[in-house]
Amino acid sequence: MHSALATALKRIAAREDCDRSALPPLYEAVDPEALTAVLESSAAVTVRLAYGDYCIVIGPGPEEVVVLDGAQ
Numbered sequence: 001m002h003s004a005l006a007t008a009l010k011r012i013a014a015r016e017d018c019d020r021s022a023l024p025p026l027y028e029a030v031d032p033e034a035l036t037a038v039l040e041s042s043a044a045v046t047v048r049l050a051y052g053d054y055c056i057v058i059g060p061g062p063e064e065v066v067v068l069d070g071a072q
Contacts (some may be wrong), residue, residue, distance in 0.1 A: 001026075002036040004065050008056045011067045015054075024052055 005026065013020040026032050029051040038045060039058065046059035055068040 001032055002039045004039060004058045004063055005032060005035065007063075007065045008051075008058070008067055011065070012051070012054055012056075015067070015069075026051070 009020050009023060009026065013023055016023070030049050035047065035049075038047065044060045046057065048055060048057045050056075053070065055070060057066040057068065058064065
């Protein structure tokens, strides 16, 4: 799993006051392998995805992670 995805899940688990393993599987929201391939490419991209009640924004750098309340 890409470190940006791990960071996003860690932040969501902290907001939910639970262990990361208690969160729904990431693959229900996105293909983690495909997203990792995009984030590890040389392109400067911004990815926005809904995950449960949150919106995860990664980019434009692969380590820039924002978690917003509400799947926007």
